[in-house]
Amino acid sequence: MPSKMWRVVDLLDWTARYFQQHGIRNPRLDAEVLLGHLLEKSRLQLYLHFEMPVFQEHLTPFRELIKKRIEHTPVSYLTNRKEFMSLDFYVDERVLVPRPETEQLVETILTTKTEDFQRLLELGTGSGVIATSLAVQQPEWEIVATDISDPALAVARKNAETHACATQIKFLSGDLFEPIEAISTNGNTRFDWIVCNPPYIKSTERDGLSRDVRDYEPDIALFAGDDGLTVIRRLIAEAPQYLAPDGKLIFEIGATQANAVRTLLDAESAYATYELFKDYAEKERIVLASVS
Numbered sequence: 702m703p704s705k706m707w708r709v710v711d712l713l714d715w716t717a718r719y720f721q722q723h724g725i726r727n728p729r730l731d732a733e734v735l736l737g738h739l740l741e742k743s744r745l746q747l748y749l750h751f752e753m754p755v756f757q758e759h760l761t762p763f764r765e766l767i768k769k770r771i772e773h774t775p776v777s778y779l780t781n782r783k784e785f786m787s788l789d790f791y792v793d794e795r796v797l798v799p800r801p802e803t804e805q806l807v808e809t810i811l812t813t814k815t816e817d818f819q820r821l822l823e824l825g826t827g828s829g830v831i832a833t834s835l836a837v838q839q840p841e842w843e844i845v846a847t848d849i850s851d852p853a854l855a856v857a858r859k860n861a862e863t864h865a866c867a868t869q870i871k872f873l874s875g876d877l878f879e880p881i882e883a884i885s886t887n888g889n890t891r892f893d894w895i896v897c898n899p900p901y902i903k904s905t906e907r908d909g910l911s912r913d914v915r916d917y918e919p920d921i922a923l924f925a926g927d928d929g930l931t932v933i934r935r936l937i938a939e940a941p942q943y944l945a946p947d948g949k950l951i952f953e954i955g956a957t958q959a960n961a962v963r964t965l966l967d968a969e970s971a972y973a974t975y976e977l978f979k980d981y982a983e984k985e986r987i988v989l990a991s992v993s
């Protein structure tokens with residue numbers, strides 16, 4: 702970045718061009734988010750302050766952010782922020798960056814629930830966005846959230862504290878249903894809801910992923926064996942023994958996994974019904990299965 706007197710507008714133009722030259726997918730948006738983060742201004746406020754000069758105290762850290770971004774560090778790891786269900790969450794390299802399509806899991810639960818009180822289990826909570834946004838919307842629910850990654854659980858706890866629901870969510874560490882065996886609330890290991898956004902990428906697809914994902918997000922949050930189904934297969938097989946009568950299992954799948962998942966569900970007699978929901982790109986990405 703050449704030395705000169707920089708205004709917001711020049712800095713955004715220059716950075717967007719530089720990002721584009723380095724193969725960054727949304728160059729202008731990323732430039733705006735990163736500069737806004739540094740100047741503590743929304744993107745709208747940046748536009749309203751286009752002519753404002755930017756001084757050295759901000760130029761130096763901005764250069765650092767630009768350098769990390771062209772190394773493909775995800776924007777959310779640089780700002781430590783991601784919005785989910787209109788709430789602000791802390792994220793860093795310990796957790797997957799929450800994706801907007803995952804909001805559909807939460808929305809489907811909120812529109813399907815029948816009773817005021819529900820016991821809900823989230824497996825693989827990561828940054829805790831699903832458990833926390835449900836807790837904020839449904840303060841009377843009892844929520845248990847697990848993850849096999851202790852570093853991820855530390856982020857999830859921090860987010861639950863920020864949103865004042867840390868006492869409503871019991872966080873447990875362990876492999877899938879294993880920690881549930883250890884805690885039975887009055888002998889009750891059954892839930893009205895089990896929700897999961899599992900890892901579902903084939904390990905053979907690693908090289909085809911964008912560098913932002915492959916080089917920065919945790920492997921444990923992304924990959925699930927050669928066919929991408931190792932966690933989903935166990936989830937479908939094991940969930941019925943942890944579901945209450947009429948209980949529901951809801952989970953996200955990859956864009957090409959719908960038929961394989963139907964085969965797995967058809968083979969599991971415990972499920973009375975199931976449906977697959979399409980995302981906004983018309984791909985079947987959400988599975989809702991109920992026991993009787």
Ligand SMILES: C[S@@+](CC[C@H](N)C(=O)[O-])C[C@H]1O[C@@H](n2cnc3c(N)ncnc32)[C@H](O)[C@@H]1O
Nearest residue numbers: 799825826827848849850876877898899900922
């Ligand atoms: C795709 S991420 C989802 C994170 C978060 N729920 C979200 O939607 O953004 C999957 C999460 O599952 C966790 N995980 C992977 N394998 C697991 C297992 N066998 N048992 C429990 N958690 C697991 C990972 O550590 C990661 O946090």
